[in-house]
Amino acid sequence: MSTGPVPKPIAGTSSFIDDRIGAGNFLKRNLRKIFPDHWSFLLGEIALYSFIILLLTGTFLTFWYKPGMNHVVYDGSYEPLKGILMSEAYASSLNISFDVRGGLLMRQMHHWAALLFIAGMMVHMLRVFFTGAYRKPRELNWIIGVLLLTLALAEGLTGYSLPDDLLSGAGLRITQGVAISLPLVGTYVSFFLFGGEYPGEDVMARFYSLHILLIPGILLALISAHMILMWVQKHTQMPGKGRTNKNVVGAPFYPAFMAKAGAYFLFTFAVIAGLATFAQINPIWAFGPYTPADISAGSQPDFYMGFLEGSLRIMPAWEINVLGYTLPLSVIIPALVPMGIIMTGLALYPFLEQWVTGDRREHHIADRPRNNPHRTAIGMSAITFYGVLWLLGANDELSAFFHISLYTTTWFGRIAVFLGPALAYAITYRMCLGLQRNDAAILGHGVESGVIKRLPHGEFIEVHVPPADDIAAHMRGKEAIPTIAAAPDGEGIPPKGLRGPIGRLRAKMSETYGGEKIPIEEHHEEHPAISPADDDKSLTR
Amino acid sequence: MTDNTNGTEQPDERVPKRVIGTPPPGTPMLGEEESTEVLxxxxxxxxxxxxxxxxxxxxxxxxxxxxxxxxxxxxxxxxxxxxxxxxxxxxxxxxxxxxxxxxxxxxxxxxxxxxxxxxxxNLVQERHAMASDEEVRSEVGETFMQGAQESGITKRPLLRRTLLLATAPLGLAPLVLLKDLGPLPETKLRHTVWDPKQHGGKELRLVVEGSGQPIRAADFNSPGGLLSVVPEGYEHDLNALSKATLILINLRPEEIKSGTNKNWTHNGIVAYSKICTHVGCPAALYEQSTHHILCPCHQSTFDATDGARVIFGPAARPLPQLPIGVDGQGYLVAKGDFPVPVGPSFWERGDAEAEVREKGGQV
Missing domain, CATH: 1.10.287 (Helix Hairpins)
Incomplete structure (x- = not known):
């Protein structure tokens, strides 16, 4: 079957472009670029498409939003607030909701897309972490990802404040309370950010320019870099049949992957539009205008700030006064330490792992999480740490819902934040080994076929059949985690770099972290009793 | 497109006759591969x-x-x-x-x-190592060094050093420019509008938040009552409110413990700052039976009968108490400012409570 000529309009345009920038060479190499397939590779795309939707809906909102903090008397369509004194920012947010057709939809879509953006980044990051897809050569892209997540939190925080309703104002107040508690520079940071005393009249305009220009600009640049690096380095693939560290197996960019990605964008778009239609979010008119004198009970931040809220809530009241200066530990520890641990830990992990395993090779085959038990356990314990803090960010709701004393939930959090991660580590590690054993058993002994067979001497056995090719190939994709050679040489001197306390620690960690915990042994001797019975080879291999 | 080879024109029924100006059927558009028989x-x-x-x-x-x-x-x-x-x-x-x-x-x-x-x-594509060849690397290295030498930056220290010197202040310029983002804190955080000295000795009345009604002490006489209170004339000044908002609680005189300064109360009416000493949320919830004040943000809990000391949660200091009394017409007024800064702790705050006690006062 011939493909036929390229239609004239397309041929003409592409000739025009090729004559000028030589795009043909690029397209020759890239039109049929292969993209490996796995459901988990689509998680990052949720974030990417949510970002595009954020740009679209956000631009719509800027056409009406006014970042003013001067007081105006509300004169819009929403009856209950008529005649109330409020900031111009809040009034314009109400106008977008009640006086612009589709305004409420766009506002709700923007908010839902923001939640999905950050949630998408988080699950994508977890996927990359648990499959070891951050390993060489992808460390740079991993760090870009960590930066993106941090920036996205800042972007969310600034955007959350803009409607200037009572709920968002509470968030802003907490932000200011944290900023002012910073040692040495706190009051200056607060006065510079707010143009004087809190809340002042400047912060909306400042947050607005950060929210619509500076941070999204950086996000856009970093996302582009993230995409380019992914494109240049080619996507990792799951272990499987015919897949090696030297190839990519999958569908071509044009036409299949392109169409699938387009459809996926539309699905994301549709889900966000559907949520904005059927699931109300942030009904700002119900909260009223912001005043520092008021608050409503059960004030919760958006989900991505929940872990900071929780860590503030479970912190005991520690404060140090030295030489006339105050160190409000009960604020700065919960505000900076969990975030610091998580973000720094994420950024350094690829390098720490390299340091421990001594592995400097390129990796393009993703690990199955069970095949690197310590990494998976570390990840799960980080999730537990984050999750406990996050849960405790809503301890008042938990307390009300489950009828537990509020202080009991706080004490639970104080203990669980340490105990939970340790427990998660141990359980995950054991589960990984169990799953590895399971894989080894399937490869070694086959899958239970459900066929019961009676042997000539009367014994009943269940016939095991070899696993399906693709599943077996997927399981065999496992390889031992490298360790650094720590054994002392002939004269009992350990290798260079492993001497001294840090070196010994490194050797110890390498030995624990690396190696093959449950080796796959494909012994063909199925079942001792079945081997002699050669009448059923097809079932027993 | 790029190479318009006049290939053989295949008489294929399904393909329309060639239009002048378009490449013949079967012509590779993007190089040689995958031109025909793609499927x-x-x-x-x-x-x-x-x-x-x-x-x-x-x-x-x-x-x-x-x-x-x-x-x-x-x-x-x-x-x-x-x-x-x-x-x-x-x-x-x-x-x-x-x-x-x-x-x-x-x-x-x-x-x-x-x-x-x-x-x-189920197509397969080869991967290539990301690193360039050793040859390429060394060539780039040589080129780099050659360029650096040609430019003279390596052998002309005067050039190099003055260049660094020249850029240093320019790098600082954007930071300097940000100075006017806000005034310096000075002692602004230590005073609120309740201070009569700010108004030439005039003692501000306490008015109910929202309605703006001044409060006659005789009318606020049911023990267990609670009001959210703001200074008269500052009902809509958010900067003032973020420090000066009060909770006014009516306690039975016998309930008041030593932590509360009784001289600053009026017939069992006591005024505390509503701004939580943790991160500044309004501590708005009050449980009548226990006299506990609870901040809904992070659940710091204060005992209203005992100088609003902290009994649970992350707040490290009690809610400051405001000295109140009545004016000639029987309305509640502020007799002075808070003895210590209100709201969240900050670096320069120091142990303001201890300082007050040293001077013989009560917080």
């Missing part, structure tokens, strides 16, 4: 024609749904006006519903197209 490449398995036909119909149905929903969206925009809660809700439902349906139709249609019409792919 017989190994790793590309064609769909069964019946499935493909079914897929085409299904996708067409989805696209039609999108078309109709798109028209519905535009119609909804025209038909449904916004304004009150109900009409806005209807408009939101109509616009959002049609938009969702339109997007969903398009998405499902494309997926059907990919899965039922397009072939199944």
């Amino acid at each position: 017989k490449v190994p790793g590309v398995s064609l769909q069964d024609p019946r499935t493909a036909k079914k897929g085409e119909r299904l996708a067409a149905l989805c696209f039609t749904v999108t078309f109709l929903a798109g028209i519905g969206f535009i119609a909804s925009y025209v038909a449904f006006q916004v304004g009150d809660l109900d009409s806005t809700g209807v408009s939101n439902l109509a616009l959002g519903g049609t938009l969702t349906l339109a997007l969903l139709g398009l998405a499902v249609g494309i997926v059907v197209w990919v899965r039922m019409v397009m072939p199944k792919y």
